Amino acid sequence: DMLTATPKTTEGPFYPDKLPLDTDNDLLILNNSITPAVGEITYLTGRVLSPSGEPLRNAFVEIWQCDHQGAYLHSGTDNDSSRDKNFQGYGRFLTDSKGQYCFRTIKPVPYPGRTPHIHFGVSRHGQRVLTTQLFVKGHPQNERDGILKAIRDQKALDNIMGDFQPLPGSRIGELAVNFDIVLGMTPNDPDDDGAKGIGKSERESGMGMGRGPRGPRGPGENGPPPSSPRPEIPPGN
Numbered sequence: 001d002m003l004t005a006t007p008k009t010t011e012g013p014f015y016p017d018k019l020p021l022d023t024d025n026d027l028l029i030l031n032n033s034i035t036p037a038v039g040e041i042t043y044l045t046g047r048v049l050s051p052s053g054e055p056l057r058n059a060f061v062e063i064w065q066c067d068h069q070g071a072y073l074h075s076g077t078d079n080d081s082s083r084d085k086n087f088q089g090y091g092r093f094l095t096d097s098k099g100q101y102c103f104r105t106i107k108p109v110p111y112p113g114r115t116p117h118i119h120f121g122v123s124r125h126g127q128r129v130l131t132t133q134l135f136v137k138g139h140p141q142n143e144r145d146g147i148l149k150a151i152r153d154q155k156a157l158d159n160i161m162g163d164f165q166p167l168p169g170s171r172i173g174e175l176a177v178n179f180d181i182v183l184g185m186t187p188n189d190p191d192d193d194g195a196k197g198i199g200k201s202e203r204e205s206g207m208g209m210g211r212g213p214r215g216p217r218g219p220g221e222n223g224p225p226p227s228s229p230r231p232e233i234p235p236g237n
């Protein structure tokens with residue numbers, strides 16, 4: 001049996017034109033800063049699945065979104081001066097053997113003309129295979145969003161509605177949302193190419209949860225953000 005494929009949407013104008021030096025899966029802390037981004041802390045988890053529901057390992061998941069005041073990490077914005085300099089704005093992660101990814105970010109807020117959303121790009125074998133957006137289930141502005149209105153299939157729509165809920169046990173009002181991404185059919189799809197197509201230095205910098213010395217901890221583990229330094233791409237490399 002085939003699952004309903006996650007619908008694709010436009011990439012939008014603000015995929016970062018210059019990636020931040022820190023591209024890990026914790027969008028709340030830049031490099032070794034002790035000051036987190038402003039916003040509602042959200043643990044964003046999910047799996048990348050094949051059309052038949054098999055977990056896909058080594059899928060390259062990128063997310064990007066505007067900060068708590070609607071500023072994207074992009075040179076084409078008109079609100080860069082008010083941008084939250086502590087918000088990473090972009091993050092990426094390679095799925096594990098269960099197809100799982102995780103990010104720590106903020107709950108998305110409206111952008112002028114758009115209902116709240118988080119942009120996603122999923123790549124395999126060095127090629128983008130899905131561009132989509134995750135929305136906030138029940139948000140009143142969803143009804144007036146042109147990109148959402150273009151998706152006519154109710155099942156497909158349900159697939160991109162994130163149910164942002166209080167993180168159980170959190171004393172500081174953190175949220176959690178799960179978003180499983182189902183890819184459409186692709187011809188001749190080996191299940192693992194060892195992340196081929198992702199640049200070596202980038203891969204080495206992709207210190208995700210469970211693979212490196214830091215990155216967000218899993219849901220339920222609160223406390224101050226980790227402060228130990230982690231490997232980064234050295235300037236000039």
Ligand SMILES: O=C(O)c1ccc(O)c(O)c1
Pocket residue numbers: 010011012013014111113114
């Ligand atoms: O079409 C737009 O203006 C627009 C703005 C922001 C977005 O995130 C987006 O996807 C589209």
